[in-house]
């Protein structure tokens with residue numbers, strides 16, 4: 001079971017959080033070049049890994065992601081690597097979980 005990153009500063013440009021992710025997950029997509037253009041390089045104070053019930057923090061993070069130039073790539077990275085913690089690409093963990101279930105179902109059914 002991958003560890004939950006503990007860092008709550010910048011994301012995913014925050015090297016400490018990314019270090020935990022890169023060592024905890026068996027990454028299918030290892031290309032992190034896009035992170036150089038991550039909007040979250042420029043902003044601290046956003047909680048990227050809110051706890052259950054902290055929906056206001058999830059909303060704040062999603063809002064911040066909404067005009068990030070690498071939002072789609074960030075989301076793809078999280079989905080392809082099945083990273084289930086935190087906000088990535090403007091999507092919460094539960095939103096990504098639903099997308100992954102749908103993706104796997106379609107693949108299984110040959111859709």
Ligand code: SF4
Nearest residue numbers: 038040065068074089
């Ligand atoms: S979409 Fe959000 S989490 Fe992803 S790189 Fe951009 S600001 Fe960071």
